[in-house]
Amino acid sequence: MPTWDTPIHQLPVELLAKVFTTVAQDAPSPPSPASWLQLLLVCRHWKEVASTWGPLWRVIHVSTNLDWLRLCIKRSSRSSSIDVHINALPAATIEVAIPHIITQAPRVRALHVTGYAEPSQMLSALLACYELPLLEELSILPPGRRSEREYQYMLSTARHPRIRALALSGATVPRDSGFFANMRSLRLHDHCCELSKLSFLDLLDALEAAAPVLEELDLSRFTPYVNPAGPSEETAQALHSHAPLHFLRLRRFCAENSSAAVLPLMYHIRGLPADVTLHIRCGLHPLDAERHRTRALEALVPFHLRYALGPAQTLVATFTRNRFSARAIVSSPAFAHPERTTIELHNLTPDTAPRLAILPTLFAVAAPHLAALHVQTDRPSVQGDWDALLSTFPALTHLRVEGARYAPLVARALLAAEGPVVRPHYRAGAGGDRATAVIVRCPVLAELRLDWENEPPDSRGALRKWLGEGLRSRAGHAPKLRLFGIYRLPGMREGGLRDAFKWLVEEGLVDALEVMGYPAMQAALGAVINGVGGGGGER
Structure with a gap:
């Protein structure tokens, strides 16, 4: 029996209904009514309030129970709009359910049809024959967002004037650039443009129309229509003279396709917000x-x-x-997506695969902020590559290099050495315009982790030689390492590995020594990705 004198039962009906709405809106994603339907079971009063509060029923999840669909439509009648979710239902159920949605066409604000096995004729009729004046969100996505063929749903500006979010795979996208003028979110995937013959030039026009307001763009596996006869001279000239794209509000951009589709698009994009999240995966076209x-x-x-x-x-x-591949991570709470940048290039050959020198080229702008660097490589490199890399990122505090044959090169790159320093406040030719100073790469480095390669017991080895000389040369010019980690690769014996490097602690060159096996190394990589640092293992 409820206690009617408790504060919750003294709330006005309107305020209690608002509380119920907040509970429904806080449901986990993807949204489901299950979390708030329990409110109907608390007491008769709550059931009456929830059953008559239209906004609580405006998000409708269609199921195989059509009585539930009819009930939701009836109880949402006091709401000015409804959002309809149809997920992974049999085609026969969709064909029977959509006629009920058609009766509510003027009120449909969002329509999400996902995980369907085959296209729906009734869905096509809804979009082609009925006006949806309030429709702002539309998703037509098969399982895995992958479709084997394209279907025409007759989307148009006239019937769908307020569309703001569009996600399509296997559904034709219109060529009219005006259709995209209010687009906040645009996700286009497989088989979306063959029937409408939407070309790359049409895509640029659409993105130009949406550029001032677009916040999310995902063109993974989207390939514009290509004329079998090749582009005309007029089309080629239009592409060359097309205005560059400046996205003022874009927060997330994804592109996963062949280089033939991605590279031209990247060329035409000339402006992105500084806090944009980039995910670009590209297969190199021959x-x-x-x-x-x-x-x-x-x-x-x-x-x-x-x-x-x-x-x-x-x-x-x-x-x-x-x-x-390169993954750039920001741990600041100011960014919604910690992993802000993913760049991947595959289908490479030894002649086209980039080398270590590409990192300073691409990420030089990150030099003031980059605190942790993890490099996994089996590509050829020379001493100059590692010197240039470590010189680019003076703020590094954590460095991890996976690749035993390059560990000596990394250790040698940490050597402190005298070099010329220009003093611009002296006049040239006055005899004092140049001086020498000790140059230290990564001057605030605190943790260094490298792979170990077996060497003869009586040999000091290249890694131990350059590591000792490098750390000794930094004494007095940079803080000593807080931690040196050595990783044992698969198949190597662990015995004696700690003895091989304990002299680093004994000489006071590092504070702590870490010896880790291969599984712990992978765990350390996860720690680096989830937050600056990483650690664990035997110390």
Whole structure:
């Protein structure tokens, strides 16, 4: 029995209904009515209030129970709009359910049809034959957002004048650029443009119309229509003279496709907000491999867009013979997505795969903020590559290099050495315009982690030689390392590994020594990704 003199039962009906609405809005994503339906079971009074409060029922999740659909439509009648979600239902259920939605067409604000097995004729009729004046959000996505063919749903500005969020796969997108003028979120995937013959030029026109207000853009696996006869001279001239794209409010941009589709788009984008989240995964097309050679990655993130990489605090870079990836992470709460940048280039060959020198080129703008760097590489590199890399990021506090044969090069790059320093306040030729000073790369480095490669027991080895000389040369010019980690690769014996490097602690060159096996190394990588640092293992 409820206690009617408790404060919750003294609330006015309107205020109690607002509380119920807040509970419904705080439901986990994807939204589901299950969390707030329990309110109907508390007491008769709550059930009466919830059952008659229209805004509480405006989000309708269609199920195989059509009586539930009719009940939701009836109880939402006092609400000016409804949001309809149809997820992973059999085609027969969708065909029977949509006629009920058609009766509410003037009130439909959002329509999300996802996970369907095959296209719906009734859905096509709803979008093609009925005006949806309030429709702002439309999603038509098969399982995995992958479709085998395209279907025409007759989207148009006349019937859908307020569309603001569009997500399509296997559904034709209109060519009319005016359709995109109010677009805040645009996600286009497989098979969206063959029937409408939306070309790359049409795509640029659509993005230009949406650019002032667009906040999310996802073109993963979206390939514009290509004329089999090739572009006309007029089209080629229009592409060349097309106005550059400046996205003023874009917060998230995703592109996953071949370089033939991604590189031209990146060329035309000339302005992005500094806090944009980038996820670009690109397979190198053979023609682009021939055209760009080793500069394909630079074309993927052109110079005029690299300022968007600036806030990165952690960088994880992987180099292999056929793939390059870089993940830039920002741990600041000011950014909604900690992993702000993912750049991946695959389908590479030894001739087209980028080398270590690409990191200073792409991420030089991040130098003031980058505190953690993790490099995984099996690509050839020389001492100069590591010298240039560590010289680029003076704010590094955590460095991890995965690749045993490059550990001596990293240790040697940490050597402090005298070098010329220009003093511009002296007049040239006065005999004092140049001086020498000790130059230290990564002057605030606190933690260094490297791979170990077996060496003869009686040999000091290249890594131990350069590591000792490098750390001794930094004494007095940079703080000593808080931690040196050595990683044992698979198949190597752990015995004696600590003894091989305990002299670093004994000589006072580092505060602590960390010895880790391969599984712990992978856990440490996860720690670096989730927050600056990483650690664990035997000390």
